[in-house]
Amino acid sequence: MQNFVNEPFLKKRANYARWGSYVGFGSLFIGLITTGKSPLLAYIFLLIGLFGATLGSYFANRYVREPRADQVLAEVLEGLDKRYALYNYYLPSNHVIASHYGLTVIEPKPQGGEIIYENGRWRHKAGMRKFLQLFGEPSLGKPDQDVEREAQWVKEWIDELMPEDDVPVHGVVVFTDPDVVLHASGGTVPVLKAEELPRYMKEGLKGRRILTTAKQKELRKLLDEVMAEANRKEKGKKKGD
Numbered sequence: 001m002q003n004f005v006n007e008p009f010l011k012k013r014a015n016y017a018r019w020g021s022y023v024g025f026g027s028l029f030i031g032l033i034t035t036g037k038s039p040l041l042a043y044i045f046l047l048i049g050l051f052g053a054t055l056g057s058y059f060a061n062r063y064v065r066e067p068r069a070d071q072v073l074a075e076v077l078e079g080l081d082k083r084y085a086l087y088n089y090y091l092p093s094n095h096v097i098a099s100h101y102g103l104t105v106i107e108p109k110p111q112g113g114e115i116i117y118e119n120g121r122w123r124h125k126a127g128m129r130k131f132l133q134l135f136g137e138p139s140l141g142k143p144d145q146d147v148e149r150e151a152q153w154v155k156e157w158i159d160e161l162m163p164e165d166d167v168p169v170h171g172v173v174v175f176t177d178p179d180v181v182l183h184a185s186g187g188t189v190p191v192l193k194a195e196e197l198p199r200y201m202k203e204g205l206k207g208r209r210i211l212t213t214a215k216q217k218e219l220r221k222l223l224d225e226v227m228a229e230a231n232r233k234e235k236g237k238k239k240g241d
Contacts, residue, residue, distance in 0.1 A: 001080040111175065113180065143173040147171035
């Protein structure tokens with residue numbers, strides 16, 4: 001399996017995380033030392049500091065802290081054959097697998113603890129980690145709706161570029177924490193632990209429409225062109241700087 005990662009994309013977001021932290025903690029410090037002199041000014045700086053620190057934490061948790069989602073996915077999928085290719089941070093959704101089944105959108109979730117899906121509702125038993133969500137720690141949200149929305153974006157995008165081919169687009173939620181405990185069967189989309197993903201890609205899509213060899217090559221060519229164009233734009237920006 002081929003694995004492609006948009007490194008400039010990650011580098012840019014690592015800078016966002018760094019500067020968010022600098023602005024956040026710097027503003028919090030200024031806010032604290034000006035509390036006695038100007039409560040209003042201190043309050044403003046504290047708000048800026050909280051916003052900056054939260055923003056920096058968000059980018060750090062999503063794009064900097066290792067193992068990142070793309071790293072986990074690449075590791076678990078490395079045994080798949082050459083029919084599969086994983087595109088990270090290049091397409092309308094951050095993680096997309098191209099294969100003979102079309103495109104599979106991966107919605108990675110980093111949460112550990114116990115995840116429960118029951119009667120259309122998600123619950124996350126995370127203890128004190130719930131408190132950290134106030135400071136940029138990812139919340140569970142509604143993973144099924146998240147991946148359905150991402151898959152719809154990808155479907156609209158690929159239909160515009162390959163209107164005559166009706167490329168299938170699937171979605172799957174993948175929890176990347178190795179210690180997560182899942183109770184999430186019976187939903188509208190597959191919900192898996194990361195180590196279950198390779199088997200799903202080989203067996204879980206059986207019975208779905210398969211692209212012809214010619215269409216697979218056409219799809220991969222298009223995706224490679226999209227990736228190459230993104231890389232060219234990034235190089236152009238660097239030369240402009």
